[in-house]
Amino acid sequence: MSDAIATTSAGASSGRLRADVAVIGAGPAGIAAAVRAADAGASVVVLDEGMRPGGQIWHHRTRAGLPRLARDWLDALDRSAATVVCGASVVDIEPGFRLAAEVRGAPLTVDAGTVILATGARERFLPFPGWTLPGVVGVGGAQALLKSGASFAGKRIVIAGSGPLLLPVAASLARAGARIAIVAEQAPAAAVRRFGAGLWRTPGKIAQAARYRAAFRATRYAWGTWATRAAGDDAVREVTLTDGRHTWVEPCDVLCTGYGLVPSTELARLAGCAIDRGRVVVDARQRTSIPGIYCAGEPTGIAGVEASLIEGEIAGLAAVGRARKAIERLDAARRRQRRFADRLDAAFAPRAELRSLAAADTIICRCEDVTAGRLRPEWSQRQAKLYTRAGMGPCQGRICGAALEHLFGWDAGTVRAPAVATRLATLIAEPTPDDAGDCPTQNRTKGAS
Amino acid sequence: MDGRIEIRVNGKVVRVPADVSLAAALLDAGTAAFRASIHGAPRGPLCGMGVCHECRVTINGVPHRRSCLEPVVAGMEVVTGE
Numbered sequence: 001m002s003d004a005i006a007t008t009s010a011g012a013s014s015g016r017l018r019a020d021v022a023v024i025g026a027g028p029a030g031i032a033a034a035v036r037a038a039d040a041g042a043s044v045v046v047l048d049e050g051m052r053p054g055g056q057i058w059h060h061r062t063r064a065g066l067p068r069l070a071r072d073w074l075d076a077l078d079r080s081a082a083t084v085v086c087g088a089s090v091v092d093i094e095p096g097f098r099l100a101a102e103v104r105g106a107p108l109t110v111d112a113g114t115v116i117l118a119t120g121a122r123e124r125f126l127p128f129p130g131w132t133l134p135g136v137v138g139v140g141g142a143q144a145l146l147k148s149g150a151s152f153a154g155k156r157i158v159i160a161g162s163g164p165l166l167l168p169v170a171a172s173l174a175r176a177g178a179r180i181a182i183v184a185e186q187a188p189a190a191a192v193r194r195f196g197a198g199l200w201r202t203p204g205k206i207a208q209a210a211r212y213r214a215a216f217r218a219t220r221y222a223w224g225t226w227a228t229r230a231a232g233d234d235a236v237r238e239v240t241l242t243d244g245r246h247t248w249v250e251p252c253d254v255l256c257t258g259y260g261l262v263p264s265t266e267l268a269r270l271a272g273c274a275i276d277r278g279r280v281v282v283d284a285r286q287r288t289s290i291p292g293i294y295c296a297g298e299p300t301g302i303a304g305v306e307a308s309l310i311e312g313e314i315a316g317l318a319a320v321g322r323a324r325k326a327i328e329r330l331d332a333a334r335r336r337q338r339r340f341a342d343r344l345d346a347a348f349a350p351r352a353e354l355r356s357l358a359a360a361d362t363i364i365c366r367c368e369d370v371t372a373g374r375l376r377p378e379w380s381q382r383q384a385k386l387y388t389r390a391g392m393g394p395c396q397g398r399i400c401g402a403a404l405e406h407l408f409g410w411d412a413g414t415v416r417a418p419a420v421a422t423r424l425a426t427l428i429a430e431p432t433p434d435d436a437g438d439c440p441t442q443n444r445t446k447g448a449s
Numbered sequence: 450m451d452g453r454i455e456i457r458v459n460g461k462v463v464r465v466p467a468d469v470s471l472a473a474a475l476l477d478a479g480t481a482a483f484r485a486s487i488h489g490a491p492r493g494p495l496c497g498m499g500v501c502h503e504c505r506v507t508i509n510g511v512p513h514r515r516s517c518l519e520p521v522v523a524g525m526e527v528v529t530g531e
Binding site: 049050051056059061062087089104105122123125132133134135136137138140141142143144145148149150151234235264363366367368369393394395398399 | 466468469470472473474476477481482483486487488490491492493494495496497498499500501502503505511513514517518519520
């Protein structure tokens with residue numbers, strides 16, 4: 001059933017692909033979905049913004065350094081008949097379904113009867129004075145830059161944020177030769193300990209946590225401590241930390257900040273899928289409220305790689321009508337991982353003090369340089385957009401949206417195409433078979449036969 | 450060869466590893482201001498994964514490319530700080 005893929009026999013990718021199933025996102029959930037659907041005989045196209053499949057958690061330059069689980073799934077994706085298009089940003093989903101994407105500046109249209117959203121998550125950033133300085137990067141951001149080849153050797157790094165990502169990132173930066181000045185976790189010690197004590201319910205995570213702590217035993221780790229200010233002229237030079245009683249300044253070359261992950265739901269919102277408390281609503285078969293659109297992994301709630309793989313497998317099989325056995329096999333594990341996610345949320349919930357860090361001149365929307373002083377608590381996110389352009393820039397509110405929700409309780413609201421800032425050509429082009437030019441498609445000859 | 454390639458950053462030749470992202474290459478080359486904000490303040494990568502658009506640069510004359518999502522390519526012409 002792979003005749004639907006319209007890759008040309010010459011190997012050059014066309015500007016139009018057709019498939020039974022389009023998977024958006026090639027992280028663990030997207031890979032698992034694509035492998036299961038393709039192995040069941042469906043034609044599958046996978047679109048991902050990154051340079052290689054793997055998503056953020058399995059971001060890599062060479063597979064040798066990846067965990068076994070990651071290599072196994074990436075190998076399975078290679079062996080499958082799925083067509084993987086990297087560097088592809090999906091900007092619109094039309095009913096039917098027709099996906100409008102941009103691949104390194106060239107338009108690509110994908111027609112598919114079924115869509116699986118596996119769009120992952122992103123970091124939650126909470127604004128404080130100086131957070132826009134170069135050198136202030138996400139916790140996961142630093143990890144991503146490190147994995148894509150940036151050197152942090154010799155840099156003095158402060159890590160101040162929240163969540164289970166802080167420790168593994170500190171460990172990998174330390175291994176890469178960085179000097180970690182301090183790891184500051186905003187959550188109180190009691191909450192983190194309660195969370196740690198609950199780990200016996202998901203035993204795989206205990207070994208993980210122990211490994212991370214061992215990797216930077218000499219580093220200072222402080223609970224109930226957060227960054228209130230970053231300063232420097234052209235780049236960050238120092239960060240002010242407080243535990244609520246004492247306040248001090250740490251010099252640094254890099255400040256890593258980030259307050260956990262939030263689901264990336266823009267494409268689900270764009271397609272009209274029901275959202276509840278920031279999560280895409282799905283049933284036992286990973287079906288969203290829109291017939292033909294499934295969702296798997298972090299967009300349904302932040303629960304980590306194991307949950308993403310399970311949901312991806314179920315979504316991929318459900319898309320070809322074969323989910324019953326997989327649900328029987330995987331449902332208990334899926335529910336266990338979901339409970340883990342709920343405990344994670346509770347343990348690392350941002351403290352109230354983080355709401356009052358921004359000064360009147362602190363930028364909230366980095367794209368449009370909208371300061372806190374211009375925003376009014378009585379507005380909605382929509383009014384903020386209308387009056388100040390907050391959330392109207394290239395990132396389309398992906399960064400300030402979570403901050404505005406935290407600061408003012410504003411819901412993220414509706415999403416209109418394009419979901420990612422795109423070249424006009426992507427929106428208006430009716431692509432001809434030559435339009436996409438040199439589209440970097442992996443496995444692109446597969447399925448063409 | 451040492452597995453490095455040459456790209457041009459603001460007119461200057463820079464030798465970078467062949468398998469890194471452009472954002473990683475620019476950071477290692479000492480770039481602080483990847484772009485200027487609409488009020489002229491320097492900005493650099495934040496999310497590292499294509500979400501924040503703070504690492505935008507001009508590549509071969511095409512503006513607003515997210516450097517964290519772009520592999521380096523020999524001969525690439527990059528302009529930062531715009």
